[in-house]
Amino acid sequence: MQRSNARFVERLPLVLDRPIYAYGLTLIFCGAAFMLRIAAEPLLPNGYPFVTFFPVVILSSFLFGVRPGIFAAILCGLVSWYVFIPPFYSADMNPGVAVAMLFYTGVVVVDILLIHFMQRANFHLAVERERNRALAENRELLFHELQHRVSNNLQVVAAMLALQRRHVDHDVARKALDDASARLGLVGRISRALYDPSGQGQDIRAFLTTLTSDVLEASGRSDIKLTVSAPDGLTIEPAITVPLALIVAEAVSNAIEHGLPDRPGTVAVALEEAQGALALRIVDDGHGVAPNFQHGASESLGLRIANALAVQLGGRFSLTPGVHGGAVARLDLPARTAC
Structure with missing residues (x-):
């Protein structure tokens, strides 16, 4: 309702392209004020000749602009002078009449000027709002175009790495190129899908569901x-999106590739929030990790990337054996990452 009222005020004055309507309606307002003043005559003490005419001047100026307001002020002033100021039904001028008319003139002039300046300010505000809206649309369009180009470039690089793999005979090198190509492709898809020019955070449940499905x-x-659980309505900062996505993708890929390489299984992604801090667990029921596994000493590129990204986020990443088998990848993030 407040927004609708603001839009209405910005459209004032009305019927500028048909001034005859504005003057006709102003004349009707003056006639209504005159009839109301006659009807109120028995209830009013002596004086108050302009009491029902001031609102007409204000309303006409507010709705139709300065000129209809001046027209209403002149017409209402003459009617009041002739009908409601002694001697009645005459246009005699005396000091008392002059003071009353000067008072009336001063009040209506101030009213008309204030309304005029207010409408000019509203007009400039509406123009500026429209300009800002156009700029915002252009910014969003340019942002999406930039994200589209960045994502396309990443996809091109990933495709080039995949093509280069065909000319490499060494198995380790081919595996490294495959991993690099997959990670670049993932970053490209995340950049395309999850960055928002408004700066708002992403809903983390939808984000994790989409991401793990892609992996x-x-x-x-x-x-x-694959199962995903997260608190309702929880969002994450845009700057956290890509590092978090890469960590989750590494953990889920690791669970599928190493934990469940040769049999069906389950991977559960669970997010918990406690006083703003986030704890993300990726649990699988696969082969698990060795009891003497040293997370920090691992030579796995994926684990090193996950560790580096966790440090970048100010958090901590770990990979430990599950209580009932399998493995548990855990990411703990500080409170600032939640919106």
């Missing part, structure tokens, strides 16, 4: 069951 689809496995 599972990329793995080519249809025998893995």
Whole structure:
């Protein structure tokens, strides 16, 4: 309702392209004020000749602009002078009449000027709002175009790495190129889908669901069951999106590739919030990790990337054996990452 009222005020004065309507309606307002003043005559003490005419001047100026307001002020002033100021039904001028008319003139002039300046300010405000809206639309369009180009460039680089893989005979080198290509492709998809020019955070449940589905689809496995749980309505800062996505993707890919390489299984992604801090767990029921596994001493590129990204976020990443088998990848993030 407040927004509608603001839009109405910005459209004032009305019927500028048909001034005859404005003057006609102003004349009707003056006639109504005259009839109301006659009807109120028995209830009013002596004086108050202008009491019902001031609102007409204000309303006409507010709705139709300065000229209809001046027209209403002159017409109402003459009617009041002739009908309601002694001697009645005459246009005699005396000191008392002159003072009353000067008072009336001063009040209506101030009213008309104030309304005029207010409407000019509203007009400039509406113009500026429209300009800002156009700039915002252009900014959003340019932002999406930039994100589209960045994502496309990343996809091109990923495709080039995949092509280069065909000319490499060493298995380790081919595996490194495959991993690099997959990570670049993932970053490109995240950049395209999750960055928002408004700066608002992403809903973390939808984000994790989409991300893990993409990772599972990329793995080519249809025998893995993925579950995602997260608090309702929780969002994350845009700057956290890509690092967090890469960590989750590494953990889920690791669970599928190393924990469940040869049999069906389950991977559960669970997010918990406690006093603003976030704890993300990726649990699988696969082969697990060795009891003497040293997370910090691992030579796995994926784990090193996950550790580096966790440090970048001010958090901590760990990979430990599960209580009932399998493995648990855990990411703890400080409170500032939640919106």
